[in-house]
Amino acid sequence: MTKRKAQWVRRAIVAVLLIALLLGCVTALNKLFRPKWTQTDWLRSYAELPKDSVDALFVGSSHSYYSVNPYTLYQESGIASYSLGTPSMRLDVARELLREALRRQSPRIVLLEAYAFSYDTPQTPAYLHYTFDAFPFSLRKYRAVRSLTDDSQVRQELMIPFLQFHSRWKELEEKDIQALTSDLSGTDTKGHAVNYAVTSKAKLDGSAFDWNGTITQANRQALTEIAALCRENGARLVVWSAPTSDWNTALAAAVAGLTAGESVEFWDLASAPEDFGIKVSRHFCDEHHLNETGSRILSTELARRLTAAGIGPTEMSDARRSEWSEFSLDYAHFCYQKFFPRQKSATTLAASLTDLEGCTILVAKGNLTNKANAKANRSLSALGLADFGKLGTDKYAAVVTAEGVRAETSPQDTTTTLTHEVDGHTFVVSSVARPGDNGYASITFDGVELVTHRRGVAIALYDERTHQLIDAFTLDIRNGANDVYRLSN
Amino acid sequence: MLFNSLSFLLFFPAVTLIYYLIPAKYRWIWLLAASYFFYMCWNASYALLIAASTVVTYLSGILIARADRNGDAARAARRKKLWVALSFVINLAILGFFKYFSFAVDNLNAVLGALKLSLVSPAFDVVLPVGISFYTFQALSYTVDVYRGSVKPEKNPFRYALFVSFFPQLVAGPIERTGNLLDQLNHPRKFEYNRMVSGLLVMAWGFFQKMVVADRVAVVVNTVFNDYARYAGFEIAFAVLLFAVQIYCDFAGYSNIAIGAARVMGVDLMENFQQPYFAGSVKEFWRRWHVSLSTWFRDYLYIPLGGSRKGRLRTCLNLMITFLVSGLWHGANWTFVLWGALHGALQIVEGLLKKPREALENAFHIDRTAFSYRFFNGFLTFLLVDFAWIFFRANSLRDAFGIIRNLFSTFNPYVLTNGRLLELGLDRPDLIVGLLAIAVLLIGDLLQTKFKVSQRLMEQNLPFRLTAYTLIVVLLLVFGVYGSGYEASQFIYFQF
Structure with missing residues (x-):
């Protein structure tokens, strides 16, 4: 090789090295500077799911991520689901999101949330980021972006989010730095937003609804394309509506008519949510969205409908079961932290129960194996919920108030019940005995069952200061798995 | 297509790559197509204007050359003058219409209104075509150069079209001379690695000036100048000072990007800014500031007017005319005219005081x-130039005088330390970055007077260079002001 040639080769190597360095830097900057939105995390974690591991895929606006609870769906029906929701998602955005999502998964059913039919304006650039910041840089992404906006600057910034977010340099936080090594900044909840707030503002009378009365041609077209997309991918399409105050019968009728024309099923769960247990006074976290308890109730109903529609659980491989098991564990822990935001762990909760001043904690056990019961006893004892002596069998009920702990236990074949009156309401906490292995835990509030899953340790929390039921849930520790972690750790 | 846009970052490497891949004799065709594409990205129809200017000046060059073939010298001279005059009239008419039509109508309306006469209503709204002042002057300089016989007319109209439209310097200069640019475009250089790296470094410096400094300090400048009644004393002084930085970095930044881009393609453009704020006099300032324009005015206006050859009074008059026209060239507003007049007056006074001052110094x-x-002279010159910038930046003459009144209305140096400066549009981190960037700019300019910084950098070892280049790009990307920017308020779900 001549000296001149060698020099050119050296320079070419330097140029390639520099370009590689710069590309690496831009990739890192993209990770560092993108706002750590939960929605984007959901889309990213979806992309990392094992191929073809989702039975039911939910797509839609905030109602999708607030209302659909994959954890409950899995517990109730064994159906592996995922919720791909971004704020105020338009139908054309849903179409592009689905196009990308269906490349990775082959769900048997796609459930398109219906609220998007009421929108008559395009998605704003800012909101497009929620969806597209999670898309990998590719020609497909470019095509999707191109189909949604004509603005070249918006397109550029959607393709390379750093171009817009570079001015965040002055507000970078620790979690931004952590994002350099991890794609996800939060807990994977399979696209579900956990919100324990209870609001009294929600009204299911459509008063906040500003729909103009017609479904736009663009939305009609988008539905046709989404239906075709689902057909191409062998997925059944169902349009469904989540309980919200922004709903009325006119929209329901319009969507029903439109979907019928496309031969698409429409499940209207918004028009009469009381039918399956949604209470306006308890199950909304804000004026529009269901809270965690609401999501569990709705997801139980969704599980019922899906099962009835023939979408049962698919045979799971060990790896997939393990993935769901891990998810359940993380999710439970995440909920625990959300539920008791001031507590770091169950142990510290035990030491500082007085922090929950003004709160009433109601606990019941049910249908536990001896081994699980022993673990539950140790944990509940550590929490200070009762003295160990009263925790012998799994027939146990307790009410913890500021005045102290009132607990009852009884032999294995006898039902234990405690009644607690507060603010004119009546809680009934029971550990119900049933023949064989069919006992269960139950907590009712004014006669309404609060816990939808009744095996394990049921807990309800009532805040006497705000007169609100904060949450009710069950730690299923029967088989010594996941939820034991929450009690024991 | 702006230089500081992603489109340009894709366009430029693609054009350069193909430019060097195709045979040298066809490169000008590729460059011409790329240049017109570049220009048409703003407004395709305005390409007709640049084409019209090209045709007129090209024909004038051919006709001037042909006039010489005529045996009758006097007649030839008359014809040559006629073609020059026609070229000037047509080009300046186009420029005048697009740039000064609204200005003229507004002033006519004002005069007629004062005389209580009916007002003239313009029938349409004229949008200023990008870069029209630059390419018109460049094309006119060709006509004059051919007329003077300093260059031969270009016979190929398309090659000439490239001279007028060469994209790196098309929209904001430097305003090139025929002798320098046309020949380089007709005889393209081979690819040179070091030339490319040097060009890219000059571009990077330009991007730094434009994106990190100019566009950042512009926030403060716009806040104060657009609402000057709310500010006084040192607040205004701070904004005026920052405007001096902004206008320099904006203009010099764009010029450096143009020079660097042209260098990557093997074309050397003239240096347009030579550390102008280090000038020791206003006259020297104009030898360092926007050199391509000031030499254009010197060669094609000041000297033809008689320059300094016709006595002191005529010199003063010529200077004043040149600077008034220069002011008007910068924009169709009386503020620019007054800015030009101020610079003309400063130079006249400087000239008149030269001898007494030298006598005193001796x-x-x-x-x-x-x-x-030198520091005192430089400081004084900067103060005078900076003061004149008030007229350049103010939205109207009324605003300019209002700003000056408020500037001297109070003595409040405490605003520099009591946090008031943070209410001028930039928060603390941005202000700190802005001030640091200005310091880097100052050091860079200072070093540039001693040696070629880019050359020194290119002489370092490979790891150092790679690190430096990467760091430069990353810093530009992070601290540059570009794009739509991130505002949390746009994302009302942000808190979720």
């Missing part, structure tokens, strides 16, 4: 090479 044995002397 009498007091003042060392003109001393740092203190």
